[in-house]
Structure formats: C-alpha cells, structure tokens
Amino acid sequence: MLILGLETSCDETGVAVYDSERGLLAHRLYSQIAVHAEYGGVVPELASRDHVRKALPLIREALAEAGHEINELEGIAYTQGPGLVGALLVGASLGRSLAWALDIPAVGVHHMEGHLLAPMLEEERPEFPFVALLVSGGHTQLVKVDGIGQYELLGESLDDAAGEAFDKAAKMMGLPYPGGPQLAKLAQQGDEGRFKFPRPMTDRPGLDFSFSGLKTFTRTTILEMAVDGVLAEQDKADICAAFQSAVVDTLAIKCKRALKQTGLKDLVIAGGVGANIKLREQLKNMTAKLGGQVFYPRAEFCTDNGAMIAYAGCQRLMAGQTADLSLSVVPRWPMTELEAVQTPEAGA
Numbered sequence: 001m002l003i004l005g006l007e008t009s010c011d012e013t014g015v016a017v018y019d020s021e022r023g024l025l026a027h028r029l030y031s032q033i034a035v036h037a038e039y040g041g042v043v044p045e046l047a048s049r050d051h052v053r054k055a056l057p058l059i060r061e062a063l064a065e066a067g068h069e070i071n072e073l074e075g076i077a078y079t080q081g082p083g084l085v086g087a088l089l090v091g092a093s094l095g096r097s098l099a100w101a102l103d104i105p106a107v108g109v110h111h112m113e114g115h116l117l118a119p120m121l122e123e124e125r126p127e128f129p130f131v132a133l134l135v136s137g138g139h140t141q142l143v144k145v146d147g148i149g150q151y152e153l154l155g156e157s158l159d160d161a162a163g164e165a166f167d168k169a170a171k172m173m174g175l176p177y178p179g180g181p182q183l184a185k186l187a188q189q190g191d192e193g194r195f196k197f198p199r200p201m202t203d204r205p206g207l208d209f210s211f212s213g214l215k216t217f218t219r220t221t222i223l224e225m226a227v228d229g230v231l232a233e234q235d236k237a238d239i240c241a242a243f244q245s246a247v248v249d250t251l252a253i254k255c256k257r258a259l260k261q262t263g264l265k266d267l268v269i270a271g272g273v274g275a276n277i278k279l280r281e282q283l284k285n286m287t288a289k290l291g292g293q294v295f296y297p298r299a300e301f302c303t304d305n306g307a308m309i310a311y312a313g314c315q316r317l318m319a320g321q322t323a324d325l326s327l328s329v330v331p332r333w334p335m336t337e338l339e340a341v342q343t344p345e346a347g348a
Helices: 033-039 044-066 085-102 111-121 162-172 179-187 212-225 233-262 277-289 306-318
Strands: 002-007 012-019 023-031 075-081 106-110 130-135 140-147 150-156 267-270
Touching: 002 044, 002 085, 002 306, 012 044, 012 306, 023 044, 023 306, 033 044, 044 085, 075 085, 075 111, 075 306, 085 106, 106 111, 106 306, 111 130, 111 140, 111 267, 111 306, 130 233, 140 233, 150 233, 162 179, 162 212, 162 233, 179 233, 179 277, 212 233, 233 277, 267 277
Parallel strands: 002 075, 075 106, 130 267
Antiparallel strands: 002 012, 012 023, 130 140, 140 150
16 A cells, blocks of 8 residues: 655654555655744744645655655545644645545544654564653653554653753753754763752652753753853753753653563654664663663654654554544644554554
8 A cells, every 4th residue: 555644743844655565665854943943942833834835845756756656646644633733734634635636545643653653664673562652842651552553651741741851951051953952962072970960750659750840950050050141061061961861861760660560571762852872772771681672763763754654644544544524633632542453564
C-alpha cells in the first residue's frame, strides 16, 4: 500500500512516501526555525501560513524522489492532533482534499503515536510489548505499549515537559532559539559536577515527572553567578551541564522504575529530546544492566517528520481504519483513547 504522510502539528512541515512492502521511499522536511527565531518561540499564525506555502512543493519533491505519480497513491495519512489548531488544519484539509480528489482512503494520525512508532522505520526494531519514553517539547510520558493502539499511561509530566524545560533554561542564559539543542551542545564544554541540581520527584514513589522546580533552581543559580547581569562563559557551560545531567538522571531513574514495575526489559525513546546524546548513552547502559535494550529512531526522525506519520497511518489504513469526509482536528488528545490495531505491521 503506497501512503503519503503529512505532518503539520507545529513548526515543521513533514512529507513522506511510504510503501507497506518496500518501506520508506522518500521524505522531505522543512523547519520553520528561521521564521520563529526572532520571536523566541513558535507563533501559531505564522506557523500555519508557512505550512500552506511549503506543503505542496514538498509533496511534489517527495513523490519525485520516490519515483511515483500522485495518482498512484493508495492512501493518505495526516496528523490530526495533538498540536496547534491552525497548523493541524492545514495538513488535515490538504490530506482530506487530496484523498477525496484521488478517491482513496485517508486517516488522521495521533502525533505522539507517530513518534512512538518512529523506531519501526529502522532495521533494528523493538518487539511488543515494551515501555516507551515519549520526550519532546510538549510531552514527557512513560507508556506501556502492548501493540499499536494498545497503550497504558504509566506516568507523565505534571507541569513543564522535559523539552520545554530545556528550551526555557536555555532562554534564561540567552542561548539562541531553539534553545534545547544549544544547551546540550554547550553542556559538552561544562563541568556537570560543579553545581548540584535536584533530581525532581525521584525521592518518592511513582512515575510522574515535574521539571518546573528544576527550572526555578536554574534561574536562581544564574542570578547567583551573574556579575552585573552577565554570566561568564564557563559558568554558563557548567550550568548547562548540571541542568542536562539533572534532566537525564531524572528520566533514567523513572524509566528504570517503569521497566521494573511492568516486568519488561526493552525501552523505546521517541521525540525531540530523544536525540540527546547523553540521554541515549545513559538509557543504553541502564537497559543493558537490566538485560534489555533501548531502541530509538535516527536523529532526523526524533523531531517532527512525515515519515512517522506515514508509517503509523499505514498501519491503521491496512487495518481498515479511515476518516470520513468531515474535517476535524484534536489539539488535545490522550493517546490511550486510540483504537487498537490488530493487523500485522507493514513491512514486517
């Protein structure tokens, strides 16, 4: 089954062509970083307008790379939620319109399910069941995964997501947008042991997260170290290293608890923060000690992308799930509400 995937949930326009037999054939991604950089964050209206400008050219490029014409498509998958309403509507309206014009089925995909299934695009893929750490700018969740659409929420952030905390801490230190990757880069030059940052909610039972207190601790440290409102470069690097170490330790502690609680050994990391090198190394060592393994998508599929939506949509379309002609998006959408998929995986 030849699928076109469309991702427009926030500030990246992703397009991919996926075949159920041959796998991923082509993908294109346009990031709006330059559009939003001067504002220090995503401006929803600008994001929507940029999706409108970029989606069709990217579709043409992806189809050309895949060696297919648009009338050869057999299904379309688009991100239905969660995300920014305007941005979601661009992809949903385009996906539904193309499907109607081509007389092929379409399906709305849950953005975080796309992230969760992104490791399935790799040659080395996890087998169900496993525990997934979904960690991005908008979500930090631990999920027990028994199959596609079979999700049990084990824990989540009660305030800021890990990626959001990274971005806010970076902004406090005047790092350029987007701040999270810049903070991680600067942390490589720092001494993570110089400052002792807390590991929030790790001294109590449970699998929920909270990063707002860590953010406040970071601000206090910056104010204490700044001279006339300016941080020395080494102080900045050391604070970045201490902050990153605190977040990574917290995530690793909770992941270990989740694996022990469920009796599972394999862990999936997905979402933008999943590209963090220190996080990957620490979770790899932790799962190895437990006799398990950690799986994650390549770095380009950690951030939002069309490939993950095409793959997730393909599973649902092959199971006979389709969207009707009504146009609807779901800005807030618990993943536990999704319908289970019983069909064998495409490309398995």
